[in-house]
Amino acid sequence: GENVEQHPSTLSVQEGDSAVIKCTYSDSASNYFPWYKQELGKRPQLIIDIRSNVGEKKDQRIAVTLNKTAKHFSLHITETQPEDSAVYFCAAWSFFKTIFGAGTRLFVKA
Amino acid sequence: DVKVTQSSRYLVKRTGEKVFLECVQDMDHENMFWYRQDPGLGLRLIYFSYDVKMKEKGDIPEGYSVSREKKERFSLILESASTNQTSMYLCASSLRRGTTYEQYFGPGTRLTVT
Numbered sequence: 001g002e003n004v005e006q007h008p009s010t011l012s013v014q015e016g017d018s019a020v021i022k023c024t025y026s027d028s029a030s031n032y033f034p035w036y037k038q039e040l041g042k043r044p045q046l047i048i049d050i051r052s053n054v055g056e057k058k059d060q061r062i063a064v065t066l067n068k069t070a071k072h073f074s075l076h077i078t079e080t081q082p083e084d085s086a087v088y089f090c091a092a093w094s095f096f097k098t099i100f101g102a103g104t105r106l107f108v109k110a
Numbered sequence: 111d112v113k114v115t116q117s118s119r120y121l122v123k124r125t126g127e128k129v130f131l132e133c134v135q136d137m138d139h140e141n142m143f144w145y146r147q148d149p150g151l152g153l154r155l156i157y158f159s160y161d162v163k164m165k166e167k168g169d170i171p172e173g174y175s176v177s178r179e180k181k182e183r184f185s186l187i188l189e190s191a192s193t194n195q196t197s198m199y200l201c202a203s204s205l206r207r208g209t210t211y212e213q214y215f216g217p218g219t220r221l222t223v224t
Contacts (some may be wrong), residue, residue, distance in 0.1 A: 043217055
């Protein structure tokens, strides 16, 4: 079946550094790629998304890039802050169904 | 502000019991989803529904069933609970059409089966 692979599973960075999380997907029909952030004990919340007709999208310190040919998409967080510490999930949507990656636990050290 | 609520935050059941988890959303969303979340496995889709009385299997439907009699309510049923169904269960809802398919999640139900 369809799947989404996400790397790394754990990422530790120093405050102020950048963090990059990468995902690959298998279903070529996927046309919407959201990223969710889940803080400890809380529900996942959408932080940024990108549609298949766009190659890059930016929102302040976060950006997402998409390479449809290679079926890769990535999340970039610049100038990381302690409050960025959380689990991040990438996902791929097609035909009502969202397939999530396994998640990346990001630690930002002050 | 979208609100998705789940009937219980914590639930403890015995093996073999029938378990009902309920989810209610107040934003008139067509799509509703049930996931289970386990460490290292992310969010795995159990069932989803894109309309009243409609249901589709996700990736791990075995041992579960669902019911959607009203648009705002989506129930997950464990017919005979087993210990390997101990997990965090998350409900979500989304619009069917639009520029975004953002899913709004409930707070989760942590189910323990003993």
